[in-house]
Amino acid sequence: MSEGKERQKDHTADSADSTDWSLDTEDDSGPLLRAVGRMIKVWREAAGLTQPELGTRIGYGGDLVSSVERGRRIPKPEFLDNADRVLRAEGKISAMKKDVAEARYPKKVRNLKKLEDNTVDLGAYANHNVHGFLQTEEYARALFEMRRPAYSEDEIERQLAARLARQRILERHPTPMLTFVQEEVTLRRPLGGRMVLRRQLQRLLEVAQLRHVEIQVMPTSREEHSGMSGEHQVLKLNDGTTLGFSEGQLTSRLITKPAEVQILEMRYGMIRAQALTPRESLAYIEQLLGET
Known part of the structure; x- marks a missing residue:
């Protein structure tokens, strides 16, 4: 890829458009999101909960929990706080909020x-x-x-x-x-x-x-x-x-x-x-x- 094309790809227009028509989590935030997802999965399994059961307790659907655990969806701060509380992670999941918040931006x-x-x-x-x-x-x-x-x-x-x-x-x-x-x-x-x-x-x-x-x-x-x-x-x-x-x-x-x-x-x-x-x-x- 040429230097000019690379620069075009790396930045986005100020209005409602962008250089990409899809949500791209496979950028430098991908490894972070997958790590957070794995951590939530470990705590969930240690608590003996299924994905739907965790979702019910924190106010989300099981499909969303699954997507978060696979690193395909970016969890909101309240998701992390509620998961931390239900799974009794003592702040270890909530501590990821700042890093995840930055990953929410394209x-x-x-x-x-x-x-x-x-x-x-x-x-x-x-x-x-x-x-x-x-x-x-x-x-x-x-x-x-x-x-x-x-x-x-x-x-x-x-x-x-x-x-x-x-x-x-x-x-x-x-x-x-x-x-x-x-x-x-x-x-x-x-x-x-x-x-x-x-x-x-x-x-x-x-x-x-x-x-x-x-x-x-x-x-x-x-x-x-x-x-x-x-x-x-x-x-x-x-x-x-x-x-x-x-x-x-x-x-x-x-x-x-x-x-x-x-x-x-x-x-x-x-x-x-x-x-x-x-x-x-x-x-x-x-x-x-x-x-x-």
Whole structure:
């Protein structure tokens, strides 16, 4: 596999799509999930319980217990806590919650999150939905639910958990500088319904009050627009490295070549200059909220 294709595979788009149509637990989380499953099986058999019997006692079906023990399903924290209590494991099963929680996020998202965790300055242009860092839970859920081919309920929950985990960058210390340019249509399109959009606009106004966050709106009426090639991000890491991230249908690409990164930086700078100022943008979002 070429380097470019490998990079596309390792990262996922910020919207409701991804580079893979199936739940892939055969990544680096696979051995962990199988180990957790084996441990639960050992404790269950030592307690003299069948899979259906354990399922009944912890509030799950026997099929789910079987899938967890085989490493095919990712157990939720309450599953592990209840299994720990019923099997009298004295915290040994519950102790796996943190590791399993990280495994719940798709590998592609985990890799991108590692970069974001080392970012000191991030700029993002979004042209078809509100950027993932700014989404409310119900807005993000609506995106995942409308995705085609459809996600399963488990995959929706997995993707949603990953999306919300990435939003911790807003609260991280030391705080990175975060700037966003939202295409006007993303603030008018009622994805999930009118009330979902209202609460999303309210969320934008709240996040914009953070001193390390600036949100700008790109009006549809602009006659000059440097973002016609699509949405992208520019990430400046704490080691001085600058990277780009470009998104498209089914694929996303991490950009590391300095000449290409420089082009994205230039384009993002022009996009910010062409958009409404942060103060004007907040006034415009308030106006849209009043109309919604």
